[in-house]
Amino acid sequence: MPDYKLVIEGGRELRGETFVSGGKNTSLAVVPATLLAEGPCLIENLPDIEDIRVLMQILRHLGAGVTWQAQQNQMQVDPCQVSGDTVPFRLSQRMRASYYLMGALLGRYGYARVGYPGGCNLGSRPIDQHLKGFRALGASIREEAGMIVLEGKLKGANINFDMVTVGGTINVMLAACRAEGDSVLTNCAREPHIVDTANFLNRIGAHIRGAGTDTIRIRGVNKLRGASYTVIPDQIETGTLMIAAAATRGQVTLRGCIPTHMEALTAKLLEMGVLVTSQDDIINVQLRQGHRAIRLSTQEYPGFPTDLQQPMSALLTRAVGTSEVIENIFDARFKHLDEMRKMGAKSVINGKIAYIEGVPELHGAPVYAPDLRGGAALVIAGLMANGITEIYRADTIARGYEHLESKLNALGALIRREKISNGNGNADGF
Ligand code: EPZ
Numbered sequence: 001m002p003d004y005k006l007v008i009e010g011g012r013e014l015r016g017e018t019f020v021s022g023g024k025n026t027s028l029a030v031v032p033a034t035l036l037a038e039g040p041c042l043i044e045n046l047p048d049i050e051d052i053r054v055l056m057q058i059l060r061h062l063g064a065g066v067t068w069q070a071q072q073n074q075m076q077v078d079p080c081q082v083s084g085d086t087v088p089f090r091l092s093q094r095m096r097a098s099y100y101l102m103g104a105l106l107g108r109y110g111y112a113r114v115g116y117p118g119g120c121n122l123g124s125r126p127i128d129q130h131l132k133g134f135r136a137l138g139a140s141i142r143e144e145a146g147m148i149v150l151e152g153k154l155k156g157a158n159i160n161f162d163m164v165t166v167g168g169t170i171n172v173m174l175a176a177c178r179a180e181g182d183s184v185l186t187n188c189a190r191e192p193h194i195v196d197t198a199n200f201l202n203r204i205g206a207h208i209r210g211a212g213t214d215t216i217r218i219r220g221v222n223k224l225r226g227a228s229y230t231v232i233p234d235q236i237e238t239g240t241l242m243i244a245a246a247a248t249r250g251q252v253t254l255r256g257c258i259p260t261h262m263e264a265l266t267a268k269l270l271e272m273g274v275l276v277t278s279q280d281d282i283i284n285v286q287l288r289q290g291h292r293a294i295r296l297s298t299q300e301y302p303g304f305p306t307d308l309q310q311p312m313s314a315l316l317t318r319a320v321g322t323s324e325v326i327e328n329i330f331d332a333r334f335k336h337l338d339e340m341r342k343m344g345a346k347s348v349i350n351g352k353i354a355y356i357e358g359v360p361e362l363h364g365a366p367v368y369a370p371d372l373r374g375g376a377a378l379v380i381a382g383l384m385a386n387g388i389t390e391i392y393r394a395d396t397i398a399r400g401y402e403h404l405e406s407k408l409n410a411l412g413a414l415i416r417r418e419k420i421s422n423g424n425g426n427a428d429g430f
Contacts, residue, residue: 008382009414014250021402026193028097039226089115103174120371123332133172156181177206293321310377317345319358336374339367
C-alpha cells in the first residue's frame with residue numbers, strides 16, 4: 001500500500017459531467033458468489049478499487065482462475081479450479097466483505113474456514129446473524145485458532161433476522177441457494193445490492209424471489225452454471241458526487257446512475273435548497289446560493305443510507321442553521337466530525353446524534369481519514385475550504401472509490417497525491 005496523502009486546494013466549483021462507476025458493495029458480493037457456479041463467470045462494470053484487488057487475492061488463494069482487466073473493469077472467475085477451503089486471517093481482515101466467502105464456500109462445498117472480517121471501524125460489527133442463518137440451514141460452526149469453521153450439508157429453512165442486516169441477508173442467501181429444499185428469509189435488508197446479487201444468482205440458475213422486499217424465498221438447486229453479468233452503478237459514489245457538487249456550489253451532471261436509488265438523498269438535498277433533477281440514467285445537481293440546515297436520520301434502504309451520512313454532514317458544516325444528524329446503524333460513525341473541527345466546522349456529538357452548526361467558511365488543515373466514507377467526507381470538506389487541506393491515511397478512500405481524485409479533478413477540483421516522507425503512513429503528530 002503506497003503511503004501518500006491527498007492535498008486539496010479548496011474553494012473551486014465543480015462543473016461538468018462525469019460517469020458513475022460500478023457498485024462497490026454489489027461487486028463485493030457478486031464476485032464471491034461466482035464460487036457457487038460450476039463454470040466460468042465474467043463480471044463486468046466492477047470498480048477498480050483496492051477492495052476488489054484484495055478479493056481477487058482471496059479467490060486466487062483458494063485456487064480459482066482469475067483474470068482482472070482493470071482498464072475494462074471486468075473480471076473472469078473460473079471456480080472449477082478451486083482447491084482450497086481456507087481464507088486466512090491475513091486476507092480476511094483486509095476487508096469486510098470477506099465474510100461472503102463463508103456463505104459461498106459453505107453453499108458450494110459444505111465446508112469453509114474463514115478468518116474474521118475487517119473493514120471500516122464503525123463501532124461494534126458482529127456477524128451473529130450470518131452465523132445464525134448458516135446454523136438454521138444445518139451448518140455446524142466452531143472456532144479454531146481464531147478461524148470460523150463452518151461445515152454441513154445444508155437444508156432449506158425459515159430464518160427471521162433479529163435486525164435488518166445487509167451482509168447477513170446476502171450471506172445467508174448465498175448459502176441457501178444451493179441448499180436442499182426451500183428457504184424463507186424474513187426481516188431482510190432491501191438495499192439495491194441485495195437485488196443485484198439475487199439477479200446475478202438467478203442468472204446463473206438460482207431460484208430466488210422477493211429480493212428487494214423484506215421476505216426472500218429461495219428454492220435450493222443442486223447446480224449453478226457460469227454466466228456473464230454486469231453489476232449496477234454505485235449508489236454511494238453517486239451520492240458522494242452529488243453532495244460534492246452541491247458543496248462547491250457547482251453544477252454537475254452524473255451519467256450512468258440509477259436515480260430511483262437516490263430518492264432519500266435527493267429529497268434531503270431539495271429540502272436544503274439544492275436543485276436536483278433527473279432523467280433516465282442522468283442526475284443533475286446545482287447549487288447557486290447558500291443551503292439550509294436539516295434534520296437527518298439514517299435508516300436501512302429505502303431510508304437515508306448510513307454510508308452517505310458522513311459526506312452529507314460535510315455539506316451541513318456550511319449550512320445556514322444547526323442540523324441534527326441521527327446515526328441509527330453504526331455506533332461510531334462520527335469520527336470525521338472531529339477532524340472537520342480542525343477545519344473550523346462546529347459540531348457537538350451526543351451519543352447517536354450530532355448537532356452541526358453551520359459556519360460561513362471552513363479553512364484547510366491537516367486531517368486524517370478515519371474510515372472510507374469519513375475520508376470522502378473530508379475530501380468534500382477540503383473542496384469547500386479556503387486554503388490547503390491535507391488528508392492522511394487517504395489510502396482508505398481508494399479502498400472504495402474508483403479514481404475519486406481524477407474524477408473530481410476533471411470537474412475542476414485541484415487534488416493531488418503526495419508521498420509521505422516518513423514512510424509509515426502517518427504524519428507527525430497523528
Ligand atoms: C454493509 O455492512 C456495507 N458493507 C456497509 O458499507 C454499509 O454501511 C452497511 O452494510 C449498511 O448499509 C458491505 O456491503 C461490504 P449490516 P454490514 O450487516 O453488512 C448490526 C461502506 O462504507 N449487525 O447491514 O457490516 C451491525 O452491527 C460500508 O461501504 C449485527 O448486530 O452492515 C449494524 O449495527 C461500511 N449482527 C447493523 O446491524 C449481524 O450479524 C447493520 O449492519 C450483522 C449486523
